[in-house]
Amino acid sequence: QEDYKMLGMTIGAFKGNEWIMKGKIGVRHANDPTLIGENDKFYLSDAGRSITAMLAARIVEQSEGRITWLSTIADVFGESITVLSPFTDATLLDLFLHSGHILDFDQVMQTEELMEWYDQVWAASQWDMPEENMQQRMELTKFLVNIDCGDEMCQEGRYSKFTYTVAVAMLEKFTGKSFDVLLNDYVFGPLNAPDCGLGPNTLDQSLPPLQPWSHFSGPWGVYDIPVLPGNQSNMPSSMTPDDGIHCSMESWKNVLSAHLIKNETFLTEKSWSILQDPGVNLYDAFDYAPGFIVDTSNPFVTVLQHPGGDQKDYAQCVVVPGANVGIVVAANQNLQEGMRQMVGYGKIMEFVSEHLSKATGIPINIENVQSIF
Secondary structure, three states: OOOOOOOEEEEEEEEOOEEEEEEEEEEEEOOEEEEOOOOOEEEOHHHHHHHHHHHHHHHHHHOOOOOOOOOEHHHHHOOOOOOOOOHHHOEHHHHHOOOOOOOOHHHHOOOHHHHHHHHHHHHOOOOOOHHHHHHHHHHHHHHHOOOOOOOOOOOOOOOOOOHHHHHHHHHHHHHOOOHHHHHHHHHHOOOOOOOOEEOOOOOOOOOOOOOOOOEEEOOOOOOEEEOOOOOOOOOOHHHHHHHOEEEEHHHHHHHHHHHHHOOOOOOOHHHHHHHHOOOEEEOOOEEEEOOEEEEOOOOOOOEEEEEEEOOOOEEEEEEEHHHOEEEEEEEOOOOOOOOHHHHHHHHHHHHHHHHHHHHHOOOOOOOOOHHHO
C-alpha cells in the first residue's frame, strides 16, 4: 500500500457463491484514519453494467413476448416521442451492445449545443425522488434519439455512457416502474444483494465517514482530494443504468455468482447465453456481450470482465463460468494508466489471478483494457 500509494481498496475472489480469498487495505477518507470496513459499499461505475443487463433479461423473459431483445426504440415508445433515423430500428439488444447509434462522450464534446445539454443533465442530478430520475431518463432519451447525426455522429460500435440509460428508459416505459424499483424486484431481491443501490455509496457528509468517499488522486500519490458526497459527486442520477450502481463486495459477489451457477429459476439458458456470448466487436479490439468484455484468447476458459471508473473511483469484475470462479474489486480513488497506484493495482490482480489459477488448475489471465473506459 505504501509503495504504490493505494488509498482504499477491497478485493475478493469466489468460487460458486463462496469466498475463497478476500482482502482490504487503506482508509475511507484521505484526511481521516477510519479504515475500509468488511462490508463497505463502493461505487461500481461502468463495472456495474452487467447488473443492468441482467435486469433487462429478467423483464424480457417475464413479459411473455410483449417486449423482446429485438424490440426497437420506435416499437416501445410508439408515438409518445419522435424517433429519427437511424435510431428507429435500434433494438434493445443493440443498445446493450453499444450498437444503437447513441452518442459517446467524444461526440458530446464536439458542439456547444451538446455540451450545454450535458451540463443540464448534470445540474438536474438528484437522489431524493426515483420518479424524477425516471422522467429525466425519458427527457434524455427524447433528446438523444432526435439528433441530426450528419456524417460523423451516431456511429455504431462506439462505447457510450448513455446507451444503457436509453435501454432502461424503454424498460421503464414498458413496465411503468422506475429503475430503482425494477432492480430491487428483479435482481437485488432475488439474488440476496441488500447492499446494492443506485447513486453514490453515501450521501452522508459527516466525519468520521460512514462509507468510503470518492477521491481525485495524483499519479504519484502526492495528493488525494476527497469529493464531498452529494448530487454531483458521481455521475448524473439519470444515467445510473450506464454508470451509477453501488454495492458491497458481498452483495456484488451474490449477483455475479448467478453467472457461474446459471440458475434457471432466475434466467433460462437462452438468456444466460445472450448475457455471456459475444454480440459485437468494438473498435476491432475486443468482443462485447451485454455488460461484459468477452476474452476468448484463453484456450481453456472464456473470461468475462468489465472495468469501470469515473475519475474518482475504480472497480472491476471478472467472471469465469468455465472455472466457476470470479473476482470483484473496488477502490475509492481514480486508477488510470500511467499512475503509480495502477501499477500496484495490477500487481494485486496478478497475485489473485495466480491464486485462482492454482486453485482451479486452469490458467486465468485478465487482460488490461482499462484505457478504453
